């Protein structure tokens with residue numbers, strides 16, 4: 627995971643990409659010059675492949691960086707255009723596959739507040755009954771045990787007092803490879819795997835509906851995943867949920883009072899904080915250069931004032947084509 631300093635502000639993607647391409651070209655020339663001796667010993671094919679991989683990797687990095695800037699600019703422009711965030715807006719439309727020199731790049735932005743922020747189950751240092759209830763309904767929807775909400779609360783809260791079905795230091799210190807409860811916010815959803823009861827299957831089932839944000843947040847009712855939307859309510863029927871989601875598609879909620887007014891008369895509004903706009907967005911960028919397909923994921927923060935910041939980004943190699951399919 628690469629953390630970027632808050633000073634890493636939005637820059638023009640094209641100038642940065644061009645700088646990147648120039649840098650890559652220089653790098654390649656140096657690589658060719660300094661590897662002349664290795665050329666003979668390694669053999670022509672191996673050397674060419676290494677040079678090509680180096681070039682592809684550096685090219686991909688420059689383009690990914692440009693694509694992250696693209697996302698930050700789209701979000702900054704959106705904030706100038708409107709005061710709500712819904713799925714009809716430009717930021718929510720996936721970036722069509724863009725040919726970059728020697729490769730292809732695609733990108734999409736997802737509202738992180740369309741998902742349930744796992745860190746919300748502890749607000750101001752205390753377990754939040756209402757947020758825990760939403761998580762329990764999400765767990766129900768995935769046929770996962772409700773007890774997972776208790777182990778999550780214990781993982782996040784500062785104390786070492788165990789919830790009824792929870793787990794604290796004493797449980798983790800007695801495992802084969804002992805460790806302690808974090809007693810602080812999750813940095814990423816993947817960290818769930820450290821918590822008692824969250825096996826790979828549970829995390830995979832929850833992943834589309836949850837996020838881990840650096841502060842307690844509201845759920846955006848204009849973008850909320852249908853499952854998350856349903857879990858916000860104590861007593862919303864499936865047909866009522868479908869009706870509201872269909873309405874939202876044509877006519878997004880303008881503000882929270884209008885949302886309340888559009889609820890069926892017998893339905894109580896959600897008890898957890900909700901809003902019609904968002905400050906956190908997840909960006910996914912897929913790039914294909916040479917034989918290397920990479921996925922970059924990043925969390926962007928768009929504060930009410932100031933520029934869009936990349937809070938973290940991580941790269942994942944998806945596919946490496948076989949070594950002997952294009953150089954032999």
Ligand SMILES: [Ca+2]
Nearest residue numbers: 704708710711
């Ligand atoms: Ca917006």
Ligand SMILES: [Ca+2]
Nearest residue numbers: 780783784785
């Ligand atoms: Ca704890």
